[in-house]
Every structure is written in structure tokens, then in C-alpha cells.
Amino acid sequence: MIIDCHGHYTTSPRQHEGWRGEQIEAHKAGKPPPPRPRITDDEIRESIANGQLKVQRERGTDLTIFSPRAAGMGHHLGDATTSEAWASACNELIHRVCSLFPQNFIGVAMLPQSARVSPKNCIPEIDRCVNEYGFVGINLNPDPSGGHWQDPPLGDRYWYPVYAKMVEYDIPAMIHVSASCNPTHHTTGAHYLNGDTAGFNQLMTSSVFKDFPSIRFIIPHGGGAVPYHWGRYRGLAQDAKLGLLSDVVLKNIFFDTCVYHLPGQELLAKVIPVDNILFASEMIGAVRGIDPETGHHYDDTKRYIDQLPLSAADKAKIFEGNARRVYGRLSATIEKQSAR
Numbered sequence: 193m194i195i196d197c198h199g200h201y202t203t204s205p206r207q208h209e210g211w212r213g214e215q216i217e218a219h220k221a222g223k224p225p226p227p228r229p230r231i232t233d234d235e236i237r238e239s240i241a242n243g244q245l246k247v248q249r250e251r252g253t254d255l256t257i258f259s260p261r262a263a264g265m266g267h268h269l270g271d272a273t274t275s276e277a278w279a280s281a282c283n284e285l286i287h288r289v290c291s292l293f294p295q296n297f298i299g300v301a302m303l304p305q306s307a308r309v310s311p312k313n314c315i316p317e318i319d320r321c322v323n324e325y326g327f328v329g330i331n332l333n334p335d336p337s338g339g340h341w342q343d344p345p346l347g348d349r350y351w352y353p354v355y356a357k358m359v360e361y362d363i364p365a366m367i368h369v370s371a372s373c374n375p376t377h378h379t380t381g382a383h384y385l386n387g388d389t390a391g392f393n394q395l396m397t398s399s400v401f402k403d404f405p406s407i408r409f410i411i412p413h414g415g416g417a418v419p420y421h422w423g424r425y426r427g428l429a430q431d432a433k434l435g436l437l438s439d440v441v442l443k444n445i446f447f448d449t450c451v452y453h454l455p456g457q458e459l460l461a462k463v464i465p466v467d468n469i470l471f472a473s474e475m476i477g478a479v480r481g482i483d484p485e486t487g488h489h490y491d492d493t494k495r496y497i498d499q500l501p502l503s504a505a506d507k508a509k510i511f512e513g514n515a516r517r518v519y520g521r522l523s524a525t526i527e528k529q530s531a532r
């Protein structure tokens with residue numbers, strides 16, 4: 193089985209994002225938001241059948257761990273109330289996709305975060321998504337301000353209510369920023385990769401893994417700059433007397449394969465142990481074009497893994513085994529959803 197651990201619903205029916213625009217306009221005008229739009233099952237089916245499902249079939253992958261559009265989370269817009277209503281609408285839509293296509297999609301929740309609002313307010317949404325929707329993870333935004341970094345670092349106890357829930361439910365968090373509202377940080381070209389790198393560094397220098405020994409985080413987009421600069425982080429850990437970097441982070445931090453060329457994947461697999469790498473493509477996402485050097489889509493990452501000089505057993509870990517281990521509820525959910 194080939195499990196893509198990083199996909200977003202970038203093809204949702206138009207009225208969904210349309211309502212978000214209206215909601216934010218209403219908030220600015222001090223008015224209540226309009227009622228949520230009607231979205232039919234057929235509209236959802238069409239958006240998936242011509243989108244993510246089609247790409248899964250073309251590329252030979254089986255299951256996508258699926259969450260709301262990341263840049264659309266927009267935690268810097270509105271306030272805690274608008275974030276709660278928007279997260280609720282987005283997660284409900286993911287649940288509907290997973291119910292319509294139970295063999296192909298399993299849900300991950302976006303959280304109703306807002307800058308300088310305690311993440312405690314995310315707990316009811318996590319409860320709902322795990323208990324009612326059967327979601328297997330969360331996306332945690334380390335910078336809800338959208339590029340101004342106004343909240344404490346991920347090592348701060350500020351985030352601990354979310355970490356306690358992750359451990360209680362055996363669900364990992366993918367560290368994932370949303371759109372940038374800071375023009376110096378392009379959303380997918382700089383802000384995402386900065387968020388990945390900063391999140392890793394914040395966790396590495398913290399006590400989070402001592403306080404929550406079984407907690408698991410996925411750093412997406414191949415780990416941002418981390419694998420390329422592994423020597424720097426090893427040296428920083430050594431200078432700070434944290435111990436060996438691999439001992440400090442590798443029980444708790446995992447990297448996905450959203451890296452859009454073969455040399456990047458080769459580096460990732462050379463630097464990071466196979467047990468810590470999860471297959472992912474983020475397909476129909478940030479980079480949608482075809483690479484003229486290969487004739488294939490940049491985000492068709494399975495092709496790169498297929499070409500790595502690894503054993504079949506190691507590739508099976510990357511494609512399936514590691515995801516089942518890191519997402520503690522995944523195997524049971526696969527069984528449950530495939531029985532439908």
C-alpha cells in the first residue's frame with residue numbers, strides 16, 4: 193500500500209472558499225456571517241474524482257492523508273470566533289470527502305488557531321475531529337500571525353494543552369504554517385519552508401520530548417532546510433549541550449518527502465534515517481507544473497523514491513510502514529474505512 197501523508201483539499205467546490213470571503217467581510221463590518229453555503233455530495237464527488245483521486249490513480253498511490261487547504265487556513269484573518277467557524281466548516285468538508293471515498297482518503301484536522309489566542313481553544317475541535325470524524329492527526333501552525341511570529345515558540349508551555357491531546361489520542365501533528373501576510377515571505381516559496389525549519393529548531397531546543405516522550409511531529413516539505421543543514425543542527429545541539437542530535441529528535445520528529453527533485457530526495461534519504469521518512473507529495477498543491485528536465489510533474493514524488501538506491505524493505509517503510517507507526521490510529525482507521 194502506498195500512503196501519501198500530505199494532501200490538502202485544494203479543489204473544494206467554489207462556494208466553500210466563497211463563504212470564507214463573505215465571513216471575513218462580515219467580520220470587518222461587525223456583522224454576523226451569512227449562513228454556510230449548500231454543497232452537494234455530487235459537487236464533492238466531482239471535485240475529487242477529477243482532482244486528487246485522478247492523480248492518485250495516475251501515479252499509483254492508494255491513500256492520501258487529507259486535510260483542509262493549508263494556505264486557506266488563514267489564522268491571521270478575523271478572530272478566534274471566525275477561526276472556529278472556518279475550521280469547523282473545513283473539517284466537516286474533509287469528513288464528507290473521507291465518507292464518500294473511504295478507501296482513498298483519511299482525515300487530518302486544521303485547528304481554529306488565532307495569533308495570541310491560547311491554543312487551548314483548539315481542544316473541542318480536536319475532540320470532535322477524532323471522536324466524531326475519525327481523523328488521525330492535526331496540522332499545527334507555529335505562526336498563526338501569518339509571517340510575523342507573534343506567538344511563543346513551540347517549546348513553550350503555551351502549546352502544551354495541544355500536546356497533551358496529541359498524546360492522549362495518539363495522533364501526530366504536522367507543523368504547517370498557512371498563508372503569509374508579510375510581503376517579505378512568499379507563502380509557498382519562503383514562509384512554508386521557514387515555518388518547517390523554525391518549527392524543527394524550536395522543538396529541538398525545547399523540553400517537549402522530555403515532557404511528552406511519545407509525542408510525534410512531522411516536518412513537511414522534506415524538513416525545510418533541516419536535512420541540508422543537518423551538520424549545523426548537530427553542531428548547535430552539541431554546543432548547547434543537548435546531546436547527540438539523533439538522540440534528541442529522532443524518536444519524535446519525522447520528515448515527509450514533499451521535495452520536488454531527485455537530488456533533494458537523495459539527500460533526504462542519505463541524511464535522515466529511513467525510519468524517519470514518510471512518503472508525501474502534497475499533490476495538486478504548491479507546485480503544479482511539469483519539470484521540462486524530466487517530463488513529469490514536479491510533485492510526482494513517488495517517481496523519485498522509486499529511483500532511490502534503497503532496498504524494497506526500506507521503500508516499504510517510506511511508502512507505508514512509517515505512516516502506520518507515526519499515525520497511531522491509522523491502521524485501525526484504514527481497516528474501518530475499507531470495510532465500508
Ligand SMILES: [Zn+2]
Nearest residue numbers: 200262368474
Ligand atoms: Zn501542505
